[in-house]
């Protein structure tokens with residue numbers, strides 16, 4: 001297996017003294033290149049924390065985090081920020097777009113920060129917005145877009161620097177069914193294109209598009225199952241999804 005993202009004995013504790021919480025508790029994980037992994041579990045079990053650790057947004061209390069053969073938890077702040085910018089794409093439940101920038105400018109931003117020319121960044125942004133079905137919305141501000149459209153801009157932004165790893169934290173948590181299905185179609189396209197994805201979700205429809213599902217409880221993995229990897233697979237059938 002070609003492992004892209006990995007954790008070894010990963011521990012993260014938040015807070016101090018009596019309020020100290022072990023959010024991630026001795027987790028071992030190997031995410032294969034090209035794999036779409038869904039992470040599910042009850043609120044507070046440590047899913048977001050795990051995602052942040054894998055993407056270098058937070059540092060672990062103990063253990064190791066690896067990305068593409070490089071240990072990342074020991075990098076200095078500057079190297080870690082650079083790695084996040086270039087190699088990881090984040091998608092959040094609340095979109096986190098820059099409200100004063102157009103859709104295209106939001107998508108251009110990571111490429112500009114990574115040192116690409118304005119022209120190259122613009123070209124890539126247009127391509128990505130087209131890919132997520134928003135070719136006609138490049139000049140719109142986030143406030144002029146629906147929730148589903150905003151999330152599609154955020155996905156395009158996450159892809160701006162051709163990241164090795166895309167991490168999505170409840171990407172459909174704020175979306176209605178139609179918008180959720182739009183986002184799922186994009187994830188399925190990405191998966192088909194070989195993009196490595198880790199998606200934290202409470203939504204079985206999202207999990208059903210993955211090819212692997214881990215369940216967390218109290219900071220630990222309690223289940224790790226392979227899926228057929230499509231909404232037409234067994235889990236899709238189980239929850240009544242078609243195509």
Ligand SMILES: Nc1ncnc2c1ncn2[C@@H]1O[C@H](COP(=O)(O)OP(=O)(O)OP(=O)(O)O)[C@@H](O)[C@H]1O
Nearest residue numbers: 014015021023041042043044045046047048049050
């Ligand atoms: N910055 C923080 N400071 C203190 N405690 C934190 C912090 N972040 C998370 N926690 C605690 O760590 C535990 C795991 O939180 P986390 O957000 O990772 O869970 P989650 O499974 O993603 O939850 P949800 O599904 O509600 O988003 C929780 O008990 C939470 O209260």
